[in-house]
Amino acid sequence: MTKEEIIHKISETYSPLTLECQQELSEYVSILSLKKNAMLVKEGQYSDKSFFILKGCARAYYLRDGKDITDWFGFENEFISSIISFFTHQPSPHYIELLEDSILIELSRSQIEHLSNKYHDFERLIRIIVTKTMLSQQEKIASMQFYNAEQKYENILAIRSDIAHRVPLTHIASYLGITLETLSRIRNPKNRI
Amino acid sequence: MTKEEIIHKISETYSPLTLECQQELSEYVSILSLKKNAMLVKEGQYSDKSFFILKGCARAYYLRDGKDITDWFGFENEFISSIISFFTHQPSPHYIELLEDSILIELSRSQIEHLSNKYHDFERLIRIIVTKTMLSQQEKIASMQFYNAEQKYENILAIRSDIAHRVPLTHIASYLGITLETLSRIRNPKNRI
DNA sequence: CGCCGAGTTGAACTGAATCAAGAAACGTGG
DNA sequence: CCACGTTTCTTGATTCAGTTCAACTCGGCG
Numbered sequence: 178m179t180k181e182e183i184i185h186k187i188s189e190t191y192s193p194l195t196l197e198c199q200q201e202l203s204e205y206v207s208i209l210s211l212k213k214n215a216m217l218v219k220e221g222q223y224s225d226k227s228f229f230i231l232k233g234c235a236r237a238y239y240l241r242d243g244k245d246i247t248d249w250f251g252f253e254n255e256f257i258s259s260i261i262s263f264f265t266h267q268p269s270p271h272y273i274e275l276l277e278d279s280i281l282i283e284l285s286r287s288q289i290e291h292l293s294n295k296y297h298d299f300e301r302l303i304r305i306i307v308t309k310t311m312l313s314q315q316e317k318i319a320s321m322q323f324y325n326a327e328q329k330y331e332n333i334l335a336i337r338s339d340i341a342h343r344v345p346l347t348h349i350a351s352y353l354g355i356t357l358e359t360l361s362r363i364r365n366p367k368n369r370i
Numbered sequence: 371m372t373k374e375e376i377i378h379k380i381s382e383t384y385s386p387l388t389l390e391c392q393q394e395l396s397e398y399v400s401i402l403s404l405k406k407n408a409m410l411v412k413e414g415q416y417s418d419k420s421f422f423i424l425k426g427c428a429r430a431y432y433l434r435d436g437k438d439i440t441d442w443f444g445f446e447n448e449f450i451s452s453i454i455s456f457f458t459h460q461p462s463p464h465y466i467e468l469l470e471d472s473i474l475i476e477l478s479r480s481q482i483e484h485l486s487n488k489y490h491d492f493e494r495l496i497r498i499i500v501t502k503t504m505l506s507q508q509e510k511i512a513s514m515q516f517y518n519a520e521q522k523y524e525n526i527l528a529i530r531s532d533i534a535h536r537v538p539l540t541h542i543a544s545y546l547g548i549t550l551e552t553l554s555r556i557r558n559p560k561n562r563i
Numbered sequence: 564c565g566c567c568g569a570g571t572t573g574a575a576c577t578g579a580a581t582c583a584a585g586a587a588a589c590g591t592g593g
Numbered sequence: 594c595c596a597c598g599t600t601t602c603t604t605g606a607t608t609c610a611g612t613t614c615a616a617c618t619c620g621g622c623g
Contacts, residue, residue: 307504321514322432362579539569555572585603
């Protein structure tokens with residue numbers, strides 16, 4: 178995939194960009210090809226990077242009191258970043274690691290700010306990406322308010338049916354706010370009444 | 371407060387707007403003065419309105435299986451809307467009601483879209499408001515993942531110390547994902563060890 | 564006054580966590 | 594391609610934070 182094709186893909190997936198904006202963007206884009214378990218961000222770093230995933234997947238997680246709690250997954254054609262650090266200029270509370278060998282592109286905050294100031298349609302692209310993220314978070318909050326462990330697992334399967342094949346159950350469990358043991362019991366049909 | 375002062379306030383609180391944009395915006399703005407318990411949005415409506423609160427407060431809530439669960443509070447200088455309906459053009463799962471006599475301004479999606487298309491700085495304003503909302507949701511998710519009932523209550527007091535005086539405890543409890551009884555026990559110092 | 568909604572208190576119950584042990588799958592080097 | 598160690602997942606027993614249900618108190622208001 179060439180840079181131009183990638184940018185065309187982003188433009189198509191989220192919001193159209195003028196050719197001029199696409200061209201300038203393509204100058205900034207660098208393609209990363211990294212192995213499973215590579216760390217994109219570590220806790221405490223000031224991370225001003227955002228990653229767009231072309232292939233593979235990643236997770237953002239907190240390490241708190243020795244517990245590893247997944248906060249977000251990113252798959253193909255999605256962005257992932259330490260949103261707190263990226264938007265508030267604070268040290269990242271998140272780690273971000275790859276869960277598969279992946280191909281990504283990286284954009285820095287300063288590049289995004291420059292393009293947002295220069296191109297109205299780039300500003301709109303960012304607005305739309307942030308809006309989609311916000312709506313996903315809204316769903317996650319509703320899911321935590323309304324559903325028990327089993328329903329939450331069904332919900333995530335409805336959104337991403339391949340997740341259980343691609344991501345260790347531990348991470349899915351912590352993402353759902355349940356323990357690995359509980360998830361294991363849910364998945365075992367013998368435990369159905 | 372005149373319309374111009376209100377718009378200046380928004381521009382100052384979130385992101386600066388050019389005079390031209392401020393002028394066009396002020397043509398669209400209508401000021402609402404409504405009593406406590408007034409409904410801004412009802413479930414099932416296609417709500418394409420967003421409200422900016424000048425004075426007072428409001429809550430968005432779900433009614434599910436006869437349970438009333440608060441999803442969001444809005445106070446002075448904040449926006450409130452049924453974000454799902456507003457952004458996805460679907461019927462609202464939320465009700466929105468006023469918790470105090472309030473003064474609001476109302477903007478429709480079509481007005482916001484028009485201004486976003488016409489003015490780059492208005493697009494940016496919206497991007498910034500959405501980003502702030504997203505970061506608040508991020509905090510809410512982290513709060514639900516990491517904290518027990520008592521800590522969640524302390525967290526919300528740290529953010530909005532006046533909430534317990536302005537909002538019935540039932541709504542605070544459901545917002546925190548706990549029952550009214552649990553909140554009552556938390557607040558009672560006799561239950562401390 | 565007496566009623567009504569909001570909040571408190573108590574006792575029993577429960578979904579999920581924790582603790583502990585073992586089984587299965589995975590991958591890495593010989 | 595197999596053996597061995599590590600990581601991932603399962604299963605069981607026990608515990609606990611918070612829910613549920615029910616009765617009661619308090620304060621405001623017609």
